[in-house]
Amino acid sequence: MLEHGFVQIIILMALAVVCVAFFRRFNLPAILAYLVAGLLAGPELTGLFDTPQDMHLLAEIGIVFLLFSLGLEFSLPKLIAMRNLVFGAGAAQMCLTTGLFSTLAWLSGIAVSTAVIIGGMLALSSTAIVIKQINELGIVNHQRSQVAISVLLFQDLAVVPFLIAIPLLSYDSEMGLGQVLGLALLKGIVVVAFLLSIGKWVLPWVFREVARTRTDELFVLTTILIALLAGGLTYVFGLSMALGAFLAGMMLGESQYKYQLEADIRPFRDILMGLFFVTVGMQLDIAVLLNELGLIIGGVAAIMVMKVLIMRISAGLAGCPPQHAWSAGLKLCQIGEFSFVIAALATTHGVLTAQQSSVLISMGIISMAITPYLIGKSQQFANYMGRRSASTPVPDDNPTFETTSGHVVIAGFGRVGQSVAKLLRMEGIPFVVIDADPVRVHESRSAGEPIIFGDCRSKDILVSAGINKARLVLISFDNPGEVVKIISATRQISSTLDVMVRTKRDYELDSLYQAGASQVVPELQEGNLMLISQVLHYAGVPMSRILKRVRQERKGRYDHLHGFYPGETTEITYGTQDKLEFVHAVMLGPHAACLGKTIGDLKLTKMRIAVKGLRRNNRDIANPAHDAVLTAGDILIVAGKPRRVERAERYLLEGS
Structure with a gap:
C-alpha cells in the first residue's frame, strides 16, 4: 500500500513537471499546468487518484501559506497612499461586479446565499498571473498598472468576508444571509482582536529571539508554526483556516522580518499551492465540461466583456483617465485563483454543488489561458479606446508613488x-x-x-x-x-x-x-595604497604621478604590493601557509644547478613563482629579462607561497 502511494506521488510529480514545462514554453501560467496535471491524474481520465480528497489536508495547508504570504504583502502605508484607487476603483469594481453576477445567478433560480458566493467568485481576478505578467513586461510602475494593482489589493481584502461566511453558511442552512454575515462579523472581530494583540506584544519578541540564534532552520520552523497556529485558531472558532493565516501574515507584514519570512515560506507555499490546484483539477468533471461547453465558452466571453466594462465605469468614478481604465479592465477581466479557493471551500461545505463548481472552474481555466495575451495587448487596445473617449492621450509612465531605482x-x-x-x-x-x-x-x-x-x-x-x-x-x-x-x-x-x-x-x-x-577591493592593499600615496606626496612626488601609480596598481591587481620578507616574528599557521606570499633572496653559489641557464629556461612560472629581481655585482635589475643568463654570485629574488618558495630554492640550487 505504501509503495503504491509512493509510485502515485512520483507519477503525479512527473506529470506536473511535464505540464509546467509545456505550458511555460507557450508563456501560459503555471496554475493552468497544475490544473491540467490534476485533470490527467484524476478519476475522470487516468484514475491515478480515485479519491482526490486524500490530499485535501495538504492542499488546504497550501491555501494557508498562500493567504499568509498575501497577509505579508498587505501594507497599511501602501493602502493609505493608494486609498483613492483602492477604495474608489477597487470597491466600485468589487461591489458592481458582485452585484451584477449575483443578480444574474439569482434570476437563473439559484439561492440568494449561493448566488452571492458565485458573484463574488466571478468578481475576483488573478493576482498571481497579473502581477507576474506586468513584472515580466516591466510595466509594474506605470500608472495604468497601478490602477490594476489597487483593484487587486481591494479584491484580496474582499476575499476575507467570503472565507468567513462560507463555513457558517454550511452549519445552519436555516439562517439567512444577513444573520450569517452578522455572526461572521462578530466572530471575526473577536478573532482579529485576539490575533492582533498576540501580533503586537508576543510575535515581535518571538521572532527577535529566534533571529538572534542565527539559525535558519529555527526561523523557517517558527514561521510555519505561526501560520498553522493562526489557521488552527480560526478553525476552532468555526471560521476558515485561510483567514487565520491571512491575519498572521498581516500582523507580521509591517515587521522588520517581512521579507525574510516571505522568502522562507515561498518554497513551501509554491509546492503546496501547486498541489492545491492539482486537487482542483482532479475535481473537474469532464462530462460537465463537454455537456456545458457552449455555456462555458459563452459565459467566459460574457464575463470578460462585462468585467472590462465594469472596470471602465469603476475607474472612471474614481477619476482615472479612460486609457488607464480600459487597460486595467483588460488586465483584470479573468477569473482569479482565489475563485478556485472559494469554489473548493464552498463545495466542501455544500454551498456549491459539484456541477456548479466544475462549470465555474472551467470558466476560470479558459479565462486564465487568454490573460497573458490580453495583458500584452492591453496598452494598444486602451490607447485606441481612450482616443475615442478623450481628446488627448495620457502618458503611461508616471508612477502613482515614488519607487526606488538607480540605487x-x-x-x-x-x-x-x-x-x-x-x-x-x-x-x-x-x-x-x-x-x-x-x-x-x-x-x-x-x-x-x-x-x-x-x-x-x-x-x-x-x-x-x-x-x-x-x-x-x-x-x-x-x-x-x-x-x-x-x-x-x-x-x-x-x-x-x-x-x-x-x-x-x-x-x-x-x-x-x-x-x-565586477570589482574586488582588498582592504589591506587599499590601505597600503593610501599610505603609499601619502608618503609619495610628502616626498615631493607630483599628485598626477601618484594617481597614475595607484591606477596602475589597481589595474595590475596590486602586483607590487604582494609578498614580503618574513622575519622570526612572522606567524605561519595552518590556515595561512597557503595564503601568505613571501619574498625570498636565493644566493647562487659556484655549484648551483641553475648556472648557465636563462631565467626563461627555468620555467619558474609553472611552479607559480614570480621573479621579482636580480642583483649582480651590487647592482639591482628590476624585472630581469627572460633571456638573462644566471652566473655564480647572482642573487635571484623570487616571490610565492612559503612551500613553493622552498621548492624553488632547492630546484635552483640542487636541480631537484
Missing part, C-alpha cells in the same frame, strides 16, 4: 556598510541595505535607514531590495564563502549588474573575480 544595494550594514551609506546619503544617491542582525536592523530602522532584515544569499530578498533596478551591489563584509553565494544569486537575477566586493586581504581575489564579481 545601490548594500549587503551588510556593519562598519564598512554604514560608512558607505553615510557618504552615499551626502551625495544624494539612494540606497537599500540588507542585513541579518536583528538588533542592528531594529536600531537602523528606528533611525530611518532603508534597511531590510534578511539573508543576502536569498534571491527573493535581493529582489525585495530592488536589485532589478539597482545600479550597483556592494557586498561589504569579509566572508568569501558567503560572498560567492551572494554573487551567484545576484548573477541569476542580473548578469550585467555591477557587483563590488570588499575583502580584508587579497587571498581570495581570483576566486571572487571568477565567481562573477
